[in-house]
Amino acid sequence: xxxxxxxxxxxxxxxxxxxxxxxxxxxxxxxxxxxxxxxxxxxxxxxxxxxxxxxxxxxxxxxxxxxxxxxxxxxxxxxxxxxxxxxxxxxxxxxxxxxxxxxxxxxxxxxxxxxxxxxxxxxxxxxxxxxxxxxxxxxxxxxxxxxxxxxxxxxxxxxxxxxxxxxxxxxxxxxxxxxxxxxxxxxxxxxxxxxxxxxxxxxxxxxxxxxxxxxxxxxxxxxxxxxxxxxxxxxxxxxxxxxxxxxxxxxxxxxxxxxxxxxxxxxxxxxxxxxxxxxxxxxxxxxxxxxxxxxxxxxxxxxxxxxxxxxxxxxxxxxxxxxx
Numbered sequence: 001x002x003x004x005x006x007x008x009x010x011x012x013x014x015x016x017x018x019x020x021x022x023x024x025x026x027x028x029x030x031x032x033x034x035x036x037x038x039x040x041x042x043x044x045x046x047x048x049x050x051x052x053x054x055x056x057x058x059x060x061x062x063x064x065x066x067x068x069x070x071x072x073x074x075x076x077x078x079x080x081x082x083x084x085x086x087x088x089x090x091x092x093x094x095x096x097x098x099x100x101x102x103x104x105x106x107x108x109x110x111x112x113x114x115x116x117x118x119x120x121x122x123x124x125x126x127x128x129x130x131x132x133x134x135x136x137x138x139x140x141x142x143x144x145x146x147x148x149x150x151x152x153x154x155x156x157x158x159x160x161x162x163x164x165x166x167x168x169x170x171x172x173x174x175x176x177x178x179x180x181x182x183x184x185x186x187x188x189x190x191x192x193x194x195x196x197x198x199x200x201x202x203x204x205x206x207x208x209x210x211x212x213x214x215x216x217x218x219x220x221x222x223x224x225x226x227x228x229x230x231x232x233x234x235x236x237x238x239x240x241x242x243x244x245x246x247x248x249x250x251x252x253x254x255x256x257x258x259x260x261x262x263x264x265x266x267x268x269x270x271x272x273x274x275x276x277x278x279x280x281x282x283x284x285x286x287x288x289x290x291x292x293x294x295x296x297x298x299x300x301x302x303x304x305x306x307x308x309x310x311x312x313x314x315x316x317x318x319x320x321x322x323x324x
Contacts, residue, residue: 155265157186247274
């Protein structure tokens with residue numbers, strides 16, 4: 001009797017195991033969800049080709065969460081410095097196209113405030129509506145250039161840059177010191193995103209090369225032992241600061257500590273505005289070289305080609321008024 005029961009048991013045992021395995025494997029079970037975290041297999045190959053089991057545990061994750069919870073909030077001095085970009089602009093056929101290019105760059109920069117200053121007595125509808133859709137923290141200012149200064153041999157955008165400086169000083173006059181950096185972003189330049197990472201650590205005045213300027217492929221400060229000792233330029237090497245407007249940034253604290261530092265009209269010559277301004281706030285010895293000791297070009301003076309509108313009709317205009 002016992003032998004008969006044992007034989008039946010061993011005959012049924014494989015079938016019972018097969019049924020258990022089939023019930024355990026549910027084809028309707030969803031696949032594991034993809035995650036952006038690095039994924040490691042439960043087994044990895046160790047020395048000698050042996051497989052080492054990696055035990056997954058929530059202890060590490062819980063410990064990390066506790067560390068994050070216990071971490072004190074950032075001190076105000078540790079906050080990301082705000083970059084203030086002052087852009088003078090004026091009405092012309094390519095104005096909106098160049099502002100669009102600039103805005104597409106600025107949107108990718110964290111903690112940036114755009115100060116756009118029009119050369120007009122009033123704000124234009126084109127720029128106002130553009131900034132409303134730009135999706136950027138911005139300030140829209142306007143100040144006209146006096147007619148007597150609108151001549152080819154005189155410095156340009158002086159009133160607009162000074163208006164941006166005045167707004168910055170007025171905004172921060174009653175506030176505690178805030179970390180910030182100012183640079184002058186003309187709307188006909190092209191900027192690498194790497195440049196903003198470089199300038200954000202400016203302590204006083206930082207400098208770097210500029211491409212396609214001065215009749216050369218680039219101009220740059222000459223650096224030796226981490227200090228600026230001269231200038232590689234195609235025009236007037238005797239300038240105190242032989243640098244383009246796109247080639248430097250200034251700490252906000254320096255701007256606030258020098259309230260009289262502005263761009264000058266009287267006695268200033270074309271190409272000398274940078275020197276006239278920087279002489280009021282720093283010296284060559286204090287300049288901070290950026291961009292790998294001024295060996296990398298991260299900004300280009302890419303003037304847009306003058307638009308040919310020879311075929312634009314004077315009469316029988318399009319019935320739809322399209323903003324360009």
